[in-house]
Amino acid sequence: MLTVGALILISLLFIRINIKPSGQTRMILDHTLHVYVSPPCFNDAKVTNNIAESTLAKARELQYEADAKCTTDSLLSQKTSIMNALLSSLGMVKGPWDW
Template identity: 35%
Template sequence: MDRKERKVVISLSVIVLILLLGGLVVPINVGAPSDTRTILDHTTQNYVSPSCIDDAEVTNYLQETTYGHALSLDYDAESSCSAEFYQESDVPLFVAMLQMIGVSEQKWSEEDMLHSETE
């Protein structure tokens, strides 16, 4: 291996190492999957997580749907409880990628997901 090839290999190795270390250190916020169960209050145009519904101030014009649908309607979180439920903070970038491909567990369990009746 000549000098030029050795420099290229070393440079690529350093770049890969920096990316790996950065992926373990750089924190990001991860949002809930779009099919996470959500309760909409159409009167106030807010969404509430099922775990926060007992303490929420909601009307009787409610609908159970998905988090993705709530975001598409541009509804706001009813409280900080709901906002925190749908966000996971300070997750290392590498861990977030593993969660996306299903290798690592997410904050949201299978029970938190809304599945259609046809499945």
């Protein structure tokens, strides 16, 4: 017979949830074009030299748009186990938006 603890552990490992990037996710803002770029997409981005490192929350506050499909795709929600989501939020494992 499985104990309650074992059932909880199994649930944490196998139940999958959708997670989204937090507002603190690192972004590059182009203040001339009013766009933001995710770091993995920066090398292919068409930006000016008026850039600054900031957060996704700041980009949204300024009402900037994503520079390209690459940035939009890099910020899509992802499915992961409850345990992985918890460990990622605690900084114990690298999350999908830890650039």
